[in-house]
Amino acid sequence: MRFSKHRTQMTVCILLIIVLLASTLNALQTEAGPGTEPLTFDYSAEDGYQGDYIVVLNSNYPMGRRLSTGFLNKLIETDIPVLDVGDNRVPDPNIYRSKAYQMDDPYTSKVADGQMLERNSWDVGSQRNFIVERTSTSPGGKSIAFQVLAVGKFCRIWTPLNPDYYPLDEIDLTYAQKAANEFDAQFPHTTRVFGDFLDLCEDGLVNLLFYNIDSPLISGITYPQDLYDQVTVRGQLADSNAAPMIHIDTLGIAGIVRIDARMEESHDITRCFPVMTHEFQHLIYESKRYRDPDYRAYWEAQEKQSIYLSNLENETWMTEHLSAAAAILRYPRIFRDDYVPYWYDRNANYEDVCHHFSRHAEVAANKNYMIQRGRTIYQWKGDKDDYSLVAFLAQFAYTRGGEEVFQKAWEIWDGLRDKSGKPKPVQAVAEALGYMDFASFHQDFVLSFLFNDAASEGGRYRLFFDQGDGDPGQMQEALSLLKPPIITGNEAKIEVGGYVVFKPIGGVYVPPITAMEGLQYVGITVNELD
Structure with missing residues (x-):
């Protein structure tokens, strides 16, 4: 029965994707014109902002202040379905922890006694x-004692001698x-786009x-200390x-080996391939x-602790x-x-998202994600939604600036980081893309990952980019499921570089007198297309 249920969920997911992709293709093939574009955007306060959705932005980044939407009760719809997450993971993540970490690795003394080989002889x-x-x-x-299992053109694969550390x-x-x-195959592209690594050996x-x-939550890590x-x-x-x-x-x-809710193990080496590329860029950085x-x-x-620590969050972002x-490319x-x-x-998988949108057209903002409720989206806290947002921004930047935009953004940031006024790295990304003011960048990015619309407004709010290979693949499937998380509370306080989305009652929104000045509003109407 478990297999049948899983197969049913996957079938629903595939059917939903087919419908979404078909509608996207239809939208892309429709000639743009009044009333024919998939989405209509209202930027004018005259007669109120019209739309099925209202996006409110605080674009006064980075030196502005938090702004309130004012009281929203009786102005917005509150009956929005919440995403349900299936029971698909091991109940206790601590099951992944090894007791070996509670004691010294006995193999280290054996390796040390055998006079460890020096650099350039690690075969x-x-x-x-x-x-x-x-x-x-x-x-x-x-x-911990390691041994070499394989040597490639650009890499060397090590794994522990101690079986308690789950050797490869x-x-x-x-x-x-x-x-x-796989690492060798990706090495030329990654170094061409992001730069080379420090070849100490x-x-x-x-x-x-x-x-x-x-830590059971970490799929890979790069320590700056390793270079010293x-x-x-x-x-x-x-x-x-x-x-x-x-x-x-x-x-x-x-990880490569995972345990599901039924306590059944599965392993797949390809799970670590994006992680290797992701971590390699960290090493290059x-x-x-x-x-x-x-x-x-x-x-x-x-030394220089104040310089380093004051900029740590920016460096991490x-x-x-x-x-x-590096990974999405x-x-x-x-x-x-x-x-x-x-x-x-943070616990959802793709089937959960497919299942939700097969039953509902909309989704409520996650009550645990302040980033969907007005927190700045350019701040790094290390949460799953932070990882998603920097990936959406990477896709947004690549769609508009190509692969070279990333090295350009790095070079701009490298020149900005020590200047007074505490500039933020996202400002370097905006500058690399040619934006003259941050408000335009913020609006374009937010509306792109909320609506991913390539057919309206000349593609201004597109996120997906067709590379012309005839096979859009799983990225387009996934991006077609990006919908705006909708707030339902009585008030939202939006930090600089933040946003919220809600549904106005009656399709028209006039900001209340309690709303603070400085907020930016956009109404979005979803048009019915033949």
């Missing part, structure tokens, strides 16, 4: 102790070479460590790895920052935006697997 079978698991409770990390070769003997082949190889990362011989943590000197390195999870919620002596001084001796771009299916479902709920 298949070579063994080395590396520092991993740098956490807030253990900032110095933990030493114990999952499948072929996985190491498959991972190396002078062998042209990135070291990929595959093991059970202790030693780092200072809380005033204490600690050894580090002095090698370009990426860490990939073998067992976890988003850290390689660029390594050239800044003040940045190195922070990691090596904790920019590198996550670029890593999202090569693996557009990640919109389907991660970014669209996570935009609605």
